[in-house]
Amino acid sequence: MAHEFDEQTRRQLQWSVGYAIEHVPHYSVLANFGGSGWIEQLDQKVFSSLPLTTKGDLRAYPMLAMSAVPQSELVRVLATSGTTGPAVLSGETANDATASAETIASAIRQIGLAEGSLVAVLHGTDRLADAQALQRGVVRAGCVAFPLSGDLRPQHLDQIVYGAVQCICATPSQMIALHDAMGRAGFDPRDTALEFALLGGEPMSDALLQWIERVFDIAVADIYGLAELGGPGVAMGQGPLTVTPHRFLAEIVDPDTGQSLVSGEPGELVLTSLATEAFPVLRFRTRDIAMRQPDGPNGEQRISRIQGRLDDIVELRGERILPTRIEAEILAIDGLTPHYRIVRLRDGDLDRARVEVEGLAGVEPLTERLHGQCSDAFTVQLVEPGSLPRSTGRMIRCVDVRGC
Amino acid sequence: MAHEFDEQTRRQLQWSVGYAIEHVPHYSVLANFGGSGWIEQLDQKVFSSLPLTTKGDLRAYPMLAMSAVPQSELVRVLATSGTTGPAVLSGETANDATASAETIASAIRQIGLAEGSLVAVLHGTDRLADAQALQRGVVRAGCVAFPLSGDLRPQHLDQIVYGAVQCICATPSQMIALHDAMGRAGFDPRDTALEFALLGGEPMSDALLQWIERVFDIAVADIYGLAELGGPGVAMGQGPLTVTPHRFLAEIVDPDTGQSLVSGEPGELVLTSLATEAFPVLRFRTRDIAMRQPDGPNGEQRISRIQGRLDDIVELRGERILPTRIEAEILAIDGLTPHYRIVRLRDGDLDRARVEVEGLAGVEPLTERLHGQCSDAFTVQLVEPGSLPRSTGRMIRCVDVRGC
Numbered sequence: 001m002a003h004e005f006d007e008q009t010r011r012q013l014q015w016s017v018g019y020a021i022e023h024v025p026h027y028s029v030l031a032n033f034g035g036s037g038w039i040e041q042l043d044q045k046v047f048s049s050l051p052l053t054t055k056g057d058l059r060a061y062p063m064l065a066m067s068a069v070p071q072s073e074l075v076r077v078l079a080t081s082g083t084t085g086p087a088v089l090s091g092e093t094a095n096d097a098t099a100s101a102e103t104i105a106s107a108i109r110q111i112g113l114a115e116g117s118l119v120a121v122l123h124g125t126d127r128l129a130d131a132q133a134l135q136r137g138v139v140r141a142g143c144v145a146f147p148l149s150g151d152l153r154p155q156h157l158d159q160i161v162y163g164a165v166q167c168i169c170a171t172p173s174q175m176i177a178l179h180d181a182m183g184r185a186g187f188d189p190r191d192t193a194l195e196f197a198l199l200g201g202e203p204m205s206d207a208l209l210q211w212i213e214r215v216f217d218i219a220v221a222d223i224y225g226l227a228e229l230g231g232p233g234v235a236m237g238q239g240p241l242t243v244t245p246h247r248f249l250a251e252i253v254d255p256d257t258g259q260s261l262v263s264g265e266p267g268e269l270v271l272t273s274l275a276t277e278a279f280p281v282l283r284f285r286t287r288d289i290a291m292r293q294p295d296g297p298n299g300e301q302r303i304s305r306i307q308g309r310l311d312d313i314v315e316l317r318g319e320r321i322l323p324t325r326i327e328a329e330i331l332a333i334d335g336l337t338p339h340y341r342i343v344r345l346r347d348g349d350l351d352r353a354r355v356e357v358e359g360l361a362g363v364e365p366l367t368e369r370l371h372g373q374c375s376d377a378f379t380v381q382l383v384e385p386g387s388l389p390r391s392t393g394r395m396i397r398c399v400d401v402r403g404c
Numbered sequence: 405m406a407h408e409f410d411e412q413t414r415r416q417l418q419w420s421v422g423y424a425i426e427h428v429p430h431y432s433v434l435a436n437f438g439g440s441g442w443i444e445q446l447d448q449k450v451f452s453s454l455p456l457t458t459k460g461d462l463r464a465y466p467m468l469a470m471s472a473v474p475q476s477e478l479v480r481v482l483a484t485s486g487t488t489g490p491a492v493l494s495g496e497t498a499n500d501a502t503a504s505a506e507t508i509a510s511a512i513r514q515i516g517l518a519e520g521s522l523v524a525v526l527h528g529t530d531r532l533a534d535a536q537a538l539q540r541g542v543v544r545a546g547c548v549a550f551p552l553s554g555d556l557r558p559q560h561l562d563q564i565v566y567g568a569v570q571c572i573c574a575t576p577s578q579m580i581a582l583h584d585a586m587g588r589a590g591f592d593p594r595d596t597a598l599e600f601a602l603l604g605g606e607p608m609s610d611a612l613l614q615w616i617e618r619v620f621d622i623a624v625a626d627i628y629g630l631a632e633l634g635g636p637g638v639a640m641g642q643g644p645l646t647v648t649p650h651r652f653l654a655e656i657v658d659p660d661t662g663q664s665l666v667s668g669e670p671g672e673l674v675l676t677s678l679a680t681e682a683f684p685v686l687r688f689r690t691r692d693i694a695m696r697q698p699d700g701p702n703g704e705q706r707i708s709r710i711q712g713r714l715d716d717i718v719e720l721r722g723e724r725i726l727p728t729r730i731e732a733e734i735l736a737i738d739g740l741t742p743h744y745r746i747v748r749l750r751d752g753d754l755d756r757a758r759v760e761v762e763g764l765a766g767v768e769p770l771t772e773r774l775h776g777q778c779s780d781a782f783t784v785q786l787v788e789p790g791s792l793p794r795s796t797g798r799m800i801r802c803v804d805v806r807g808c
Contacts, residue, residue, distance in 0.1 A: 063567045071568075072520025075543045077550040079563060087559040089567065091548070116476025124528075128551045135536070139479045144495070146481040147532045155491040159483060163467045163493065164475075 004044050006299060012246060012274040014042050017050075020280040023068035026053075026061060027282060048260050052253070052270060053284045058088045058228065069093060069278050078129035080227040090129070090228050093277040097136065103233035103244050104137020104223070108167070111196050111221045111238070115142035117166035120159070122174050124150035127201060127393055133231035134169045134198070134223075143167070150174055150392040152181050160194070161187050167196040169223075172204040173391035175212050176338045180390060190217040198223045200232050202394055203288075203308045205324040207331035208338055222305050226286060228279070229271060235303060240293040243301040247275050250301050251283070252292050255310055266291045266307055287311060289322065312398050314342060316351055316375045323397045326355060326378075329369045335361035339388045344400040351402070352377040358385045408448050410703060416650060416678040418446050421454075424684040427472035430457075430465060431686060452664050456657070456674060457688045462492045462632065473497060473682050482533035484631040494533070494632050497681040501540065507637035507648050508541020508627070512571075515600050515625045515642070519546035521570035524563070526578050528554035531605060531797055537635035538573045538602070538627075547571070554578055554796040556585050564598070565591050571600040573627075576608040577799035579616050580742045584794060594621040602627045604636050606798055607692075607712045609728040611735035612742055626709050630690060632683070633675060639707060644697040647705040651679050654705050655687070656696050659714055670695050670711055691715060693726065716802050718746060720755055720779045727801045730759060730782075733773045739765035743792045748804040755806070756781040762789045 005013065018039050020027040032038075034046055058066055066089075067074070075094050079087040092100065108119070119138045123131035127150070135145040146165065148156045152174075159165065161182070170178070175197060182189045194216055199209075200223040213220050224241055225232035234248050235241035243250045252267040253260050261267040269286045273279075287310040293302040308322035315321075323342055330336050336359035343354045355370065355378055363380045370378040389395075409417065422443050424431040436442075438450055462470055470493075471478070479498050483491040496504065512523070523542045527535035531554070539549040550569065552560045556578075563569065565586070574582070579601060586593045598620055603613075604627040617624050628645055629636035638652050639645040647654045655664050656671040665671040673690045677683075691714040697706040712726035719725075727746060734740050740763035747758045759774065759782055767784045774782040793799075 063563065070520070071522065071548060072546075074548045076539070077522060077548055077567075079550075079552065079559065087563070089563065116474070118475065118481060124553075128553060132539070132551060135480070142476075144475060144478045144481055146483075147536060148483065149528075149532060155483065159467065159491070159493065163481075 005047075008246070009249065009274070010042065013047065013249060013272070014039050016272065016274050016276070016280055017042065017282060019068065020282055024066055024280065026057060026066060027280075030282075048251070050283050052258055053281055055088060055228070055285070055287070059086060063089045064091070067091060067278055068280055074278055076132070078132070078227050078231065080129070088228055090230065090279045092230055092279075096230055096276055096278050097133075099247060099275065100133050100230045100233045101136040101140045103236075103247065104134060105141035107198065107221065107223055107233075107236045108137060108141040108143060111167075111198070111219065113141070113143060113167050113196055117143045117195075118146050118164055119143050119167040119169060120146045120148050120163075120165045122148055122150050122152075122168060122170035122178075123201070124148075124393055127171075129227040129231040130169075130201060130225070133225070133233060137233070138169075152177060152390075152392070154185065157181055157185055157187070161192055164193045166193055167198065168194060169198045169200075171201040171391065171394060172199050172208055172212065173202055173395035174393065175199065175216070176208075177390040177392070179212075179215055180339070180386075184386075189215055192216075194218050196221065198236075200224055203306045203312075203322070203324050205328040205331070206305070207328040208324075209305075211331050211338060224306060226271075228284065229273060229281065230276065230279075234271060237302075240302045240304060241290075242296055243303060245298075245300050248272065249274055250303055252290060252303070253285075255289075261292070264291050264293070266304075268310060269303065269306070289313075314344065314353055314398060316353055316377045319375045321374050325374060326370065327397075329366060329373060330355070330357055332369065333362040333365050335359050336366065337385070339385075339390075340397070341388060342398045344398065344402050346402040350377070352379065354379045354381055356381050356383050356388065358383055358388055360385075409451075412650070413653065413678070414446065417451065417653065417676070418443050420676065420678050420680070420684055421446065421686060423472065424686055428470055428684065430461060430470060431684075434686075452655070454687050456662055457685055459492060459632070459689070459691070463490060467493045468495065471495060471682055472684055478682055480536065482536070482631050482635065484533070492632055494634065494683045496634055496683075500634055500680055500682050501537075503651060503679065504537050504634045504637045505540035505544045507640075507651065508538060509545035511602065511625065511627055511637075511640045512541060512545035512547060515571075515602070515623065517545070517547060517571050517600055521547045521599075522550050522568055523547050523571040523573060524550045524552050524567075524569045526552050526554050526556075526572060526574035526582075527605070528552075528797055531575075533631035533635040534573075534605060534629070537629070537637060541637070542573075556581060556794075556796070558589065561585055561589055561591070565596055568597045570597055571602065572598060573602045573604075575605040575795065575798055576603050576612055576616065577606055577795035578797065579603065579620070580612075581794040581796070583616075583619055584743070584790075588790075593619055596620075598622050600625065602640075604628055607710045607716075607726070607728050609732040609735070610709070611732040612728075613709075615735050615742060628710060630675075632688065633677060633685065634680065634683075638675060641706075644706045644708060645694075646700055647707060649702075649704050652676065653678055654707055656694060656707070657689075659693075665696070668695050668697070670708075672714060673707065673710070718748065718757055718802060720757055720781045723779045725778050729778060730774065731801075733770060733777060734759070734761055736773065737766040737770050739763050740770065741789070743789075743794075744801070745792060746802045748802065748806050750806040754781070756783065758783045758785055760785050760787050760792065762787055762792055764789075
């Protein structure tokens with residue numbers, strides 16, 4: 001984020017803040033936040049002092065009460081997946097839906113997918129918001145949307161293998177499960193018409209992205225979003241992610257203090273909508289961890305790929321470790337697969353963690369790397385290939401059995 | 405169906421037959437079916453002698469090979485749910501999608517739902533084709549689509565109860581499961597904002613329809629379709645179903661001989677597309693059982709609600725019984741619930757069937773009715789409330805354990 005907003009961002013922010021205050025009861029208390037006329041004087045410093053919005057704030061209101069428009073102006077209501085608590089409702093106007101579809105369409109054009117390509121969307125039951133938005137984007141890009149559910153029944157596999165699917169939208173862990181299912185069915189994952197994958201919904205290490213690119217022989221781009229903000233389309237890219245210009249403003253804050261981080265250190269991604277009609281949000285805490293990256297050539301905001309979620313940090317004897325760091329270590333070792341999970345345990349008063357990973361060899365080198373890079377409190381256990389659960393959507397990588 | 409086509413139907417049929425022959429390899433063999441110029445002379449008699457198309461025919465071709473347009477002209481590819489074998493792919497052009505959405509929108513307007521109403525779509529993973537089409541229809545009718553998956557997690561229930569949902573799209577068995585889930589959660593199903601349900605995807609007896617209307621205090625309309633024909637929107641209505649004019653032609657045939665039935669007796673519904681661009685079908689055997697009904701006031705074709713599927717007929721000592729007939733008998737008895745299943749058994753050389761039903765009383769009167777109305781080969785077994793599986797989509801009502 002530039003030290004000061006450029007003029008267009010400042011104008012859009014003024015609009016969005018004023019609009020939210022006028023139309024959303026939760027934000028109306030900000031009317032006199034900075035004295036009279038404070039929105040006209042909105043600058044970086046004043047903006048950074050606005051209170052953060054949390055998922056808990058959204059949950060505190062009756063359903064749809066965070067909407068800035070009457071229900072009759074919505075075209076669609078979406079619920080978050082509710083993986084970490086009760087679902088939160090969001091929704092969109094026809095303009096919001098069009099803007100979101102156009103953003104996704106531009107991502108599809110950017111990866112170089114030809115018009116008329118078949119794009120399978122694997123997001124299922126638990127990711128309906130994403131599935132909907134992605135399909136509209138696919139159609140808008142002149143491609144053909146092919147909704148499949150995430151449970152990868154044999155007929156879905158056939159359709160990916162024989163159905164000439166050129167691009168797949170999924171979570172990273174669904175790609176791992178797909179690779180596994182193809183192997184079991186005797187298909188070579190490199191021997192399909194697949195050229196691209198648009199992945200999102202889960203943190204992914206560089207190592208996993210490269211593994212997916214290699215084993216499928218495809219190019220992977222990342223598409224980031226949240227149901228609360230209209231689904232995918234908040235940021236996307238191959239490599240660093242570009243925050244969608246004129247639609248979202250990104251900040252990285254220290255999750256403990258809420259202070260903006262201006263350097264490139266990891267922190268919590270905080271998003272503000274700049275043009276959303278139905279459910280505007282100001283400084284929304286995503287609980288996702290990312291880093292600022294240098295701006296793009298036209299001044300676009302850039303952030304790193306999502307490194308993890310605040311909820312998933314493994315805190316081990318003072319050290320805070322993200323599962324993606326462990327994932328990267330696993331994928332650096334021959335003989336190990338990306339099928340893994342992290343089990344939190346307690347020995348007496350001491351916390352420790354066991355990394356369970358499917359493979360045929362590699363315990364010693366992985367243990368060595370984890371002790372050297374992360375913490376001595378890790379142990380590694382090889383488990384039988386096929387024994388860990390497969391992803392049908394979002395994968396739970398950390399299991400905490402300390403209370404058991 | 406009128407004894408002879410009216411002029412508009414004849415013209416549309418000529419277009420559709422000619423179009424299918426020209427663009428779909430499977431139908432190209434019909435080019436010389438009735439001698440030169442046979443399409444110009446197409447009448448009821450010639451049409452009824454065209455070969456029937458089966459799901460097996462569709463499966464015999466590589467994926468998308470039944471499409472009449474190049475892949476680049478499709479906007480969406482849909483797979484059938486694959487509940488009775490490998491999935492079949494279908495798809496739609498932008499025009500097909502618009503026509504289908506308009507049909508569904510008109511059904512929504514007809515039931516009297518106010519613009520801006522929130523319409524929850526419960527079709528999940530196994531009914532993606534339906535879910536997509538219904539949502540587009542909802543938006544086109546000026547209402548707000550609210551996709552929910554069919555697994556009825558507590559947050560979904562909350563959203564239906566507190567989220568001011570006015571209409572629900574679901575299968576009949578999902579409504580039974582919803583009633584049950586509300587009861588367990590302590591909600592009164594009559595105490596919601598629900599006014600209407602648009603149900604489809606499963607046969608439903610009049611008795612079940614009335615049960616649903618009563619326990620939820622809502623009006624129920626039926627919306628019928630098949631993924632092979634673009635999803636819901638083939639026929640709909642409260643009471644008899646109106647076949648969508650200018651889009652589909654319906655026949656009822658004897659499932660054993662394939663001969664058209666002109667009287668009102670039950671037979672297999674056979675459908676021909678009149679305007680479909682992407683996947684036209686001629687005389688497609690749906691395997692669904694229905695009856696002809698008198699034409700509507702403007703000559704619209706009408707059929708009964710779907711009575712059952714050919715695959716689900718319980719043949720018992722020469723008697724062919726549809727599960728909906730048993731369902732009706734169950735719902736006529738106080739103390740029984742619509743949670744039931746039919747288990748096929750063999751005693752030595754004799755086939756019999758056990759009706760398992762959740763309830764507190766009613767074995768004797770139900771046994772008496774089934775013996776009187778259906779067959780002596782039925783036994784009835786009360787099972788504990790909550791012990792039978794709940795529907796998350798399409799419910800399997802018949803279990804065959806004769807080979808076990």
